[in-house]
Amino acid sequence: MNLKLFTLKFSSELGGFDDAAMRQFLVGKEVASFQQYGFAIDGKPYWAVLLKYASHDGAAAEKSGGEAKTQPAQERDGGVREYDQNSAGAEKRNGGSSLMVEHLTPGQRQLFEAMRSWRLKRAQAKGVELYKISNNNQLANIARAKPMNMVALSTLEGVKPSFVRDYGQEILDLCRQS
Secondary structure, three states, X not given: OEEEEEEEEEEOOOOEEOOHHHHHHHOOEXXXXXXXXXXXXXXXXXXXXXXXXXXXXXXXXXXXXXXXXXXXXXXXXXHOEEOOHHXXXXXXXXXXXXXXXXXXXXHHHHHHHHHHHHHHHHHHHHOOOHHHOOOHHHHHHHXXXXXXXXXXXHOOOOOXXXXXXXXXXXXXXXXXXX
């Protein structure tokens, strides 16, 4: 197994973190696990991702300078996906963070998109960046769990007490509507 650390800066243009270099790196590799950390330097948000991975399907091509080929995006252990150039580009154009938004069922995807729309409206109303409300990873976790009460919402990974206090009822309403 190998380790690789990426530190990504928030992009206001994308409304998220530009993870294109990380996705490119993942081509031809299988991620066994990852850890992520958010932090700020001089008020600017950053996202650090530590990947534990193994090369496959193209390790020889990678060493020889050739181009590794991959299949369309598939879910891998640890919730990380392997990407081809087409799927990664399409998700980026749609404003998603493809690394963090794992494969969602159609119903989960619908709830995720409803929460993204809600987040955009809230951020615009408050005059703040999207990440100040929530990130795609939090919304994906909520969509997968579909909590029906505040206690369930508060136990989800990445959901802070302040988020539950400030937005919990609205999120639960979206979960119940989907």
